[in-house]
Amino acid sequence: MSGAAPQDFTAPFVNPLPNPAATIPVSNLLKRPNLVALAAIGCASEAAAVLLAVWISSAIGEAIFPQFPAPQLWFRLIVAILLMASIAERGDYGAGVMLDGGLRAWSLTKASLQAAGAGLIFVLPSILIAPMLLRYFREPFDIGGMNPGALTLWVFLFVVISCCGIILVRLVARAASAPLARPRRVLIVGNANECGGLIRGLNRQATRSMRLLGILDDNASVSPRGAVAPVFGDDLPVLGGLNALADFVQKGKVDVVIAALPQSDEAQIRHIVEVVGGAPVDVLLSPGPGRLGWPAALTADYADVPLLRAIYPPLLGWKIFLKRAEDIVIGGLITLLVAPALIGISILIKLTSRGPVFFKQKRFGYNGEVFEALKFRTMYTHVADPLGVQQTARGDPRITPCGRWLRRTSLDELPQLLNVLRGDMSLVGPRPHAIGTTANGVPLDEATPAYRLRQRVRPGLTGWAQVNGHRGPLHTCEQVEDRVTLDLEYIRNWSLAIDLKIIWLTIGLVIRDASAY
Numbered sequence: 001m002s003g004a005a006p007q008d009f010t011a012p013f014v015n016p017l018p019n020p021a022a023t024i025p026v027s028n029l030l031k032r033p034n035l036v037a038l039a040a041i042g043c044a045s046e047a048a049a050v051l052l053a054v055w056i057s058s059a060i061g062e063a064i065f066p067q068f069p070a071p072q073l074w075f076r077l078i079v080a081i082l083l084m085a086s087i088a089e090r091g092d093y094g095a096g097v098m099l100d101g102g103l104r105a106w107s108l109t110k111a112s113l114q115a116a117g118a119g120l121i122f123v124l125p126s127i128l129i130a131p132m133l134l135r136y137f138r139e140p141f142d143i144g145g146m147n148p149g150a151l152t153l154w155v156f157l158f159v160v161i162s163c164c165g166i167i168l169v170r171l172v173a174r175a176a177s178a179p180l181a182r183p184r185r186v187l188i189v190g191n192a193n194e195c196g197g198l199i200r201g202l203n204r205q206a207t208r209s210m211r212l213l214g215i216l217d218d219n220a221s222v223s224p225r226g227a228v229a230p231v232f233g234d235d236l237p238v239l240g241g242l243n244a245l246a247d248f249v250q251k252g253k254v255d256v257v258i259a260a261l262p263q264s265d266e267a268q269i270r271h272i273v274e275v276v277g278g279a280p281v282d283v284l285l286s287p288g289p290g291r292l293g294w295p296a297a298l299t300a301d302y303a304d305v306p307l308l309r310a311i312y313p314p315l316l317g318w319k320i321f322l323k324r325a326e327d328i329v330i331g332g333l334i335t336l337l338v339a340p341a342l343i344g345i346s347i348l349i350k351l352t353s354r355g356p357v358f359f360k361q362k363r364f365g366y367n368g369e370v371f372e373a374l375k376f377r378t379m380y381t382h383v384a385d386p387l388g389v390q391q392t393a394r395g396d397p398r399i400t401p402c403g404r405w406l407r408r409t410s411l412d413e414l415p416q417l418l419n420v421l422r423g424d425m426s427l428v429g430p431r432p433h434a435i436g437t438t439a440n441g442v443p444l445d446e447a448t449p450a451y452r453l454r455q456r457v458r459p460g461l462t463g464w465a466q467v468n469g470h471r472g473p474l475h476t477c478e479q480v481e482d483r484v485t486l487d488l489e490y491i492r493n494w495s496l497a498i499d500l501k502i503i504w505l506t507i508g509l510v511i512r513d514a515s516a517y
Contacts, residue, residue, distance in 0.1 A: 041173075042169075042173055045169045045172075045173065046084070046087070046166050046169050046170075047084060049162065049165035049166050049168070049169050050080050050083055050084060050162050050165070050166070051080060052165060053080075053158055053161040053162035053165050054076045054077070054079075054080050054158065056157075056161050057076075057154055057157040057158040057161055058070045058071075058076070058154065060157055060161075061150070061153060061154055061157060065153075069150045070150070070154070071150065071151050071154050075119065075151070076154070076158075078119055079115055079116065079119040079155065079158060080158075080162075082114075082115035082118050082119055083111060083112055083115035083116075083162060085115070086111035086112070086114045086115045086118075087108065087111045087166075089111075090107050090110070090111055104170075105163075105167060108163055108166055108167070109163060112159045112162060112163050113159065116155045116156075116158070116159050119155065172325065172328050172329060175324065175328050175423075183210045183211045184210045184211070184255040184256050184282075185210070185211050185213050185253065185254050185255045185256070186202070186210050186211065186212050186213060186254070186255070186256040186257075186258060187213045187214065187215075187216060187239075187245070187248060187254045187256070187257050187258070188212070188214070188215045188216070188236075188257075188258045188260055188286075189215070189216045189242060189245065189257060189258070189259045189260065189261065189268075189272060190215065190216075190217070190258075190259065190260025190261055190286075191217060191260070192215050192217045192238050194260065195215060195260050198258070198260055198286050199212065199236060210256070212236055213239070213248075213253070213254065214236055214237040214238060214239040215236060215237070215238045215239065216238070216239055216240055216241060216242055216244055216245055217238045217240075217241060242268065242271070242272075245257070245272065245275050245276075246275050249275060249276055249279045249281060249367075250279075250367070250368070252279075252367055252369075254281060255280075255281060255282065256281065256282040256283075256284065257272060257276060257281055257282070257283045257284070258284045258285075258286050258307070259272050259283065259284070259285050259286065259310070260286045261285070269285065269310065272310075273310060277452045277453065278367070278368055278451075278452025278453055278454075278455040278456055279367050279368070279455075279456065280313040280314075280315070280366070280367060280456045280457070281313065282309070282313060283309075283310040284307045284308065284309055284310065285307065285308040285309075285310050286307055286308075313456060314456050314457055314491045314492065314494065315457060315494065319494065322496055323426060323457075323458075323494075323499075324423075326427065326496060326499060327420050327421070327426050327427050328421065330427060330503075331417055331420040331421055331427055332421060334417060334427075335417045335418075335421065338414060338417070341411070341414070342414060342415070345376055345406065345411060345414070346376075348402055349376060349377060349402060352400060352401065352402040353377075353380060353381075353400045353402065353403075354381060355377055355380070355381035356377060356381075357376065357377060358374050358375065358376065358377060358415055359374075359375045359376065359377040359378070359379070359384060359386075360372045360373070360374060360375075360386065361373050361375065361386050361387075361388060361434050362386065362387065362434065362435050363388075363432040363433060363434050363435065363459070364432055364433060364435060364455065364459075365424055365425065365432055365455070365458065365459050366424075366455065366457065366458045366459070367455060367456075368452065368455050370435060371419070371424040371425075371432075372424075373416055373419055373424070373425070373432060374415035374416055374418055374419055375412050375413060375415055375416065376403075376406055376411065376412040376414065376415060377400075377403070378399055378400060378402075378403025378404070378406050378407050378412050379398045379399055379400065379403060380398060380400060383398040384398075385398075385434075385436075386434075387434055387435055387436030388433070388434020388435065388436045388437045389434075389436035389437075389438075391437065391473035391474070391475075392407070392472075392473060393473065409510055410509070410510050411510070413461060416461050417461070419461075420461060423458075424458070425458055425459050425460060425461060426457070426458040426459070426460050426461070427460060427461050427462070427499065427503065428460045428461070428462055428463060428464075428490075428498075428499040428502045428503065429457050429458050429459050429460025429463055429490075430454040430455075430457070430459055430460060430463050430465070430483075430487035430490070430491075431459060431460060431462075431463050431465065431466060431483075432459035433474075437474065438474075439474045439475060439476055439477050439479065439480050440475060440476055440477070442477060444474070444480055447477040447480040447481070448477065448480050448481045448484050450484050450488065451480065451484055453484075453488055453491075454484055454487040454488065454491070456491065457491055457494075462502060462503065462506040463486075463487065463490065463502065464486050464487065464489065464490035464498075464502060465482075465483040465486035465487055465490075466506070466509070467502055467505040467506060467509060468486055470482060470483045470486060490502075
């Protein structure tokens with residue numbers, strides 16, 4: 001990626017009049033990520049937690065009892081394998097566990113006890129009988145250092161630690177796979193009397209991975225809100241006219257919008273794209289038979305439903321899962337590492353000025369929704385600006401002496417790690433702006449037509465624009481365009497490696513950024 005440069009902002013996401021080569025099978029557009037791969041990730045993560053518990057249990061035993069005779073490695077591995085087999089026997093492995101959000105703690109406890117019991121039953125008789133049969137053992141009840149008391153203690157530690165580890169893995173998996181847990185919600189825009197074939201084709205293709213919400217009839221006077229389209233047997237309701245689309249999008253009630261309109265109706269297609277604009281929603285075109293305007297041989301016709309992509313979310317499928325998993329795992333680790341600093345800064349703020357430790361500011365986030373961003377308070381309470389109308393300037397008298405140091409080192413942003421863990425923000429992404437922020441009096445969404453496109457992902461604690469020198473207040477529309485250019489460049493090229501690079505560059509900025517104030 002490179003620095004800011006003029007470009008077509010909407011090009012990465014919007015193609016209102018697509019090329020016929022962009023026609024895609026319905027099943028590819030609407031399906032969720034491969035469930036076999038999702039199950040493999042769950043199994044591998046829990047297996048890693050179990051193997052880690054094997055080592056931790058022995059380490060704790062040796063820490064408590066310096067002369068702790070750790071069980072033989074083969075015994076520990078047998079118990080670990082038995083535990084994973086017991087979990088699998090109860091049906092607790094698979095994509096379903098990750099997608100249904102259940103921790104299944106009781107089933108896990110029973111599987112752990114079953115594995116521990118099986119391991120002890122397998123080994124203890126040998127330990128008790130062998131000394132009577134094999135007189136050359138030097139100590140009774142001892143086979144290679146395996147003592148019944150030590151075995152029992154280790155098994156107890158292993159059961160507790162492995163259960164806690166697997167539950168932790170499932171908590172992370174549940175949070176990370178939340179966007180994949182439900183079918184994609186599909187809304188059709190078009191004439192209810194002409195959508196029967198489209199609905200039947202969609203039902204044949206992807207009934208398990210999507211849920212049809214209803215139709216927005218582009219002629220609402222003919223099909224009033226609440227009416228039922230009579231041309232197919234699924235009783236799909238007509239939910240209103242095209243003007244109702246904005247409400248579905250703004251409230252996050254829809255994932256896919258299918259415009260069942262002729263391509264000649266360019267005005268309505270463009271209106272749909274404008275309404276969806278900054279939302280993480282797929283817009284597909286279903287022109288219908290004979291409406292495409294190019295030879296039918298150039299279209300990929302699946303169950304009589306040719307669909308063409310007009311606008312698409314920047315993160316889909318595995319990208320959503322990886323991005324959220326990154327936030328939970330890395331964000332959680334960073335929070336633990338900086339916890340002493342959080343406590344120390346909180347004490348310092350209380351000692352140096354009156355008022356609360358944290359400052360809450362309303363900012364625009366994912367899909368344009370407003371959330372409360374947390375920061376360490378850096379201003380005197382009576383002049384704080386929760387709406388961000390007055391941007392901070394160098395030498396700003398509203399800033400406390402402690403706050404000046406916090407802002408220069410960006411440590412005032414650390415509480416936003418809690419926003420990341422809560423799901424309001426991401427570790428890396430476009431920085432969220434306060435709802436009252438303007439550029440020379442111009443609202444940011446009016447400063448550049450592409451501003452809303454940056455809201456199609458969660459805002460970040462740091463971002464590509466910030467590590468490229470675009471920090472601080474926004475005074476001109478050109479500054480807004482430069483940041484939006486870099487934000488969209490990041491979104492278009494997103495990868496886990498890029499996020500890690502930005503996090504690394506941000507650490508360097510915290511240490512030596514002379515432009516911060």
